[in-house]
Amino acid sequence: MEAVRTEPQAKTAALSFKNVDILFHRNNSASAISQAVKRLDEGGTREQIAAELGVTVGVANANLEIRRGEISVLMGLSGSGKSTLLRAANRLNKVTRGSVEIGNGTAFVDIASCDDETLRDMRRTRVTMVFQQFGLLPWRTVRENVSFGLELRGFTPNARRKIAEEKLELVGLTRWANSYVSELSGGMQQRVGLARAFATDADILLMDEPFSALDPLIRRKLQDELLDLQTRLKKTIVFVSHDIDEALRIGSNIAIMREGRIIQAGPPQEIISSPVDDYVRDFVRHMNPLPLLNAASVMRLLEVCPRWDENTIQLDATGYYGFNPVTATVTDRTGTEVALQYHDTDDISELQVISGCVYCVPVTASLNTVALLRQKSGMPVLISDGSQIIGLCDDADMIGAITGVARASKVN
Numbered sequence: 001m002e003a004v005r006t007e008p009q010a011k012t013a014a015l016s017f018k019n020v021d022i023l024f025h026r027n028n029s030a031s032a033i034s035q036a037v038k039r040l041d042e043g044g045t046r047e048q049i050a051a052e053l054g055v056t057v058g059v060a061n062a063n064l065e066i067r068r069g070e071i072s073v074l075m076g077l078s079g080s081g082k083s084t085l086l087r088a089a090n091r092l093n094k095v096t097r098g099s100v101e102i103g104n105g106t107a108f109v110d111i112a113s114c115d116d117e118t119l120r121d122m123r124r125t126r127v128t129m130v131f132q133q134f135g136l137l138p139w140r141t142v143r144e145n146v147s148f149g150l151e152l153r154g155f156t157p158n159a160r161r162k163i164a165e166e167k168l169e170l171v172g173l174t175r176w177a178n179s180y181v182s183e184l185s186g187g188m189q190q191r192v193g194l195a196r197a198f199a200t201d202a203d204i205l206l207m208d209e210p211f212s213a214l215d216p217l218i219r220r221k222l223q224d225e226l227l228d229l230q231t232r233l234k235k236t237i238v239f240v241s242h243d244i245d246e247a248l249r250i251g252s253n254i255a256i257m258r259e260g261r262i263i264q265a266g267p268p269q270e271i272i273s274s275p276v277d278d279y280v281r282d283f284v285r286h287m288n289p290l291p292l293l294n295a296a297s298v299m300r301l302l303e304v305c306p307r308w309d310e311n312t313i314q315l316d317a318t319g320y321y322g323f324n325p326v327t328a329t330v331t332d333r334t335g336t337e338v339a340l341q342y343h344d345t346d347d348i349s350e351l352q353v354i355s356g357c358v359y360c361v362p363v364t365a366s367l368n369t370v371a372l373l374r375q376k377s378g379m380p381v382l383i384s385d386g387s388q389i390i391g392l393c394d395d396a397d398m399i400g401a402i403t404g405v406a407r408a409s410k411v412n
């Protein structure tokens with residue numbers, strides 16, 4: 001086994017891409033590729049490098065950390081480099097420069113440069129690729145398909161059977177175990193594929209558009225099943241998709257790629273509320289953001305709000321109400337105090353909202369909760385980080401978040 005590097009960060013990171021470039025040349029010419037790397041460093045574009053040197057830049061300077069037990073989605077238009085980056089995670093694609101480090105809780109192995117024995121070991125125990133359509137074998141039974149990987153790895157028939165049965169139960173296909181895959185519907189076949197993926201020991205699953213050929217309803221159902229399996233089995237999943245709704249639905253982290261580069265990476269709320277450029281904004285524009293937005297992504301920080309005076313922040317658009325963060329009190333212009341109600345959960349179904357009261361909710365409250373409180377109370381909503389009130393949310397803030405035009409930087 002290869003020497004491994006220990007890092008404190010390995011405790012949480014399952015997989016880290018560090019400064020990864022992946023370049024292709026038809027004849028694999030080392031000199032063309034090294035000139036292309038130089039051109040890349042000088043700022044050459046993908047088109048220029050392809051035209052000048054016949055080298056395709058699949059991935060350029062990708063940095064991404066995937067945390068243990070999360071589903072991370074690589075998104076982007078066709079040709080943006082998603083599959084190329086994904087395939088580098090088990091060295092199906094050779095990394096031209098940079099490292100792809102896989103952590104095991106105490107140490108990292110660079111899969112891009114480790115020796116062959118280590119690579120085989122990593123592929124067997126740590127990281128496995130789930131291909132588009134799962135590559136099922138139609139002439140084998142469902143059970144045989146689920147246990148196929150185990151068979152290759154020399155598990156005994158009894159052990160294979162036990163594991164396969166466990167996983168088939170997880171995806172609700174127990175009674176189909178002896179059927180041939182070709183006898184199942186498309187959605188059921190995908191479920192066999194999921195069971196097979198989860199039957200491997202590997203704790204990192206690489207999934208390349210596994211649901212892309214399915215109709216929308218089945219696709220949604222399988223996304224739910226994947227989320228459910230993930231919650232129970234806690235695998236780390238890197239999932240390629242070009243569908244923003246799928247990415248937002250299943251991803252706890254999303255990396256958006258364009259022309260080989262990761263141009264934005266972060267939790268779904270962050271991508272929706274602060275797209276870095278028009279390319280990301282275009283993806284986001286076509287989805288329904290409401291279920292994903294929360295108070296944190298919608299609020300305006302108190303520090304950027306207009307003030308009555310040194311102590312008092314203007315609460316509403318008319319300037320009639322003010323909020324004093326030191327005393328945590330709301331008053332109107334006549335000095336009369338307005339009731340402030342704290343509401344700590346995201347469930348307001350039982351709450352009798354009082355008109356004229358100001359409500360305060362945590363940063364994790366959904367936009368739906370904030371909007372209902374705003375509407376029913378007739379007052380802006382204050383937002384707390386758990387220890388103090390840090391922001392407020394009025395109509396314009398919510399509209400700004402929904403339309404993707406942030407208000408925070410434009411206030412005052």
Ligand SMILES: Nc1ncnc2c1ncn2[C@@H]1O[C@H](COP(=O)(O)OP(=O)(O)OP(=O)(O)O)[C@@H](O)[C@H]1O
Pocket residue numbers: 024025056057058059076077078079080081082083084085242
């Ligand atoms: N083995 C290869 N040899 C040469 N070029 C390649 C190879 N693999 C990928 N590429 C090129 O790298 C670029 C990125 O391709 P990649 O398949 O990663 O994109 P993608 O974002 O996954 O696209 P899609 O959504 O269409 O699958 C493309 O220009 C592609 O032609």
